[in-house]
Amino acid sequence: MRLTVDKRPSASRATGSPTKAAPSQFPFVVEVPATATVADLKLAIAKQAGAPQPDRQRLTAGEKKAVLEAGDALDKYGLKDGDTVFVKDLGPQLGWQTVFYIEYAGPLVFHYLVYNFQNLFYGQTFEHSALQQRAYLLIMGHFIKRELETAFVHRFSHGTMPLFNVFKNSGHYHLLSGLNLAYWIYSPATAQGTALAAQLGCPLLLSAFTGIFLFAELSNLSTHITLRNLRPPGSRVRRIPRGYGFGLVSFPNYTFEIIAWAAVAGMTRSVAALLFLVVASAQMYLWATKKHAQYKREFPDYPRARKAIFPFIA
Template identity: 35%
Template sequence: MEKDTITLRLQPRGKPLANLPAELPISANASTEELYKAVARLTKSPTTRLRITKSDSSYLRPSRETTITASNIYDESQLFIKDLGVQIDWQTVFLIEYFGPLAIHPLFLFLRNQIYSVYFPMFQWSPQPRTTPITNTQYILCAMVVLHFIKRELETLFVHRFSAATMPVSSLIRNSAYYWTEGGLFLAYFLYLPTKAETPDYLLYPGLAIWIFAQLSNAKTHLTLRDLRRPGSADRGIPVGYGFSLVTCPNYMFEVLGWFAVAMISGWNLSAIIFWLSGLYIQHKWAGQKERRYRKEFGDRYKKKRAVIIPYLL
């Protein structure tokens, strides 16, 4: 055995892993990505289906640049191998998530006579007749939602680079539920109820201006984030530039601003307000997690921020 070869102790976490040996000889200079590939070969599993944790339960991330010894793993170290189950790539996950509202909103708008009278007659409490023509405001709202999710689909295909390649397919329904139910069925049902009301110009035009600004700004920050990560790499740099001097996640800030504009143009429809506020809550939580990760990952090189999603407030 070569001097630089160490022996790792392997143990399954959760259900047993077929063909997983108790010991794995490997070069101490091997990368953590090579470790994943070695375990994958032995267990005949895709690397994306495996999760390796150290004895202190910390996650060992696969990386071409990080060696095993740099991860504080030495001869006789204990590692735990978990089978994550059947996986689906994140790009497909996002495409499925965004397809929900992208399809549901036009269906509710253009088939609303059938939907409200046949499928939801007991919930029809609008004072207007069910055959009221579609208003200009409703056309605009539907266009805004559809264009927003078309943008997201295109960014998923051509802009985003994912730090994790896959997720368990069992989590797909949970991940899609928010967009298909709250952003799809719930929001669409109340936005396109038969009505004769039109949003006044003092809300419509400022709302459209805010929405266009938010969409363009959100796209710009996504391009900035893409350029921080090399293709095929999970490593990233410190985000700087447009919006990043104000908050940790300006992409979330502009996302929330865009849905504020939708709520504004809807005439402060309760469903639009709820969707906007729920998005603010969720993305504020994500932004806080990113701020903590940046501080840990980059240390003193990172300029800490108190506001993560709304300047000077949250």
């Protein structure tokens, strides 16, 4: 099957005809088997001079500009001999596993520094209260868990992310759940001996919120393992997830994540913790609803009673 590869036409560019004589110029022609996948097509395009490497390519086709996913066969998109596929260079890429390492390392560094180098951030030293000690252990544990999941649990459906996006994504973690959260939770206002520390440091409350947090973290880990087991190593297979948590929502990993951070916000009564909870919940809701709709489009037998992220609600 011969396909024309071109950049998306613009009003200022004259229409050209495909040619194999100057493959460094768009448009050009590539030839792939009729049974080829999108990944095969990306490899064929990358062999042409001046074309981006597979991880940098975003391929679309048709009037609706349908994005061609790397794990799909070309016949899924109805492509036939002589059709045109448009390519966009996404720019420098970074592996998703590396992205996750960077995102979760930021909060670990900031919480460690703020907690242990008080004079640098507050201009004084003081004894941490039971509340601060507990919050530090839980938050550090959360992000250490995330790093370990990245190394040993997650199987990524996409190989890379545009390098520029790493800064945007990392800012969310490094600033909101890192520096901002740490600065206010470990501040002298809730240090040992203060009235607020005595009020919030009730052993019963600390135990209750810790229990909720640990329940949510272990449940979150369980759903990540379920998702991992859906996808054989080295593949991008997609299946309907089932099991613990998935009976009510499509993304219980997000649901349990929200519960964990709600426990931190309830335990610390910190505006910074509440801010992170709201921002993170809103972002996860957007991710979940988009992926939930994709599940329903992809699987005709997808459970209709399931909600995206909040049981019985949305």
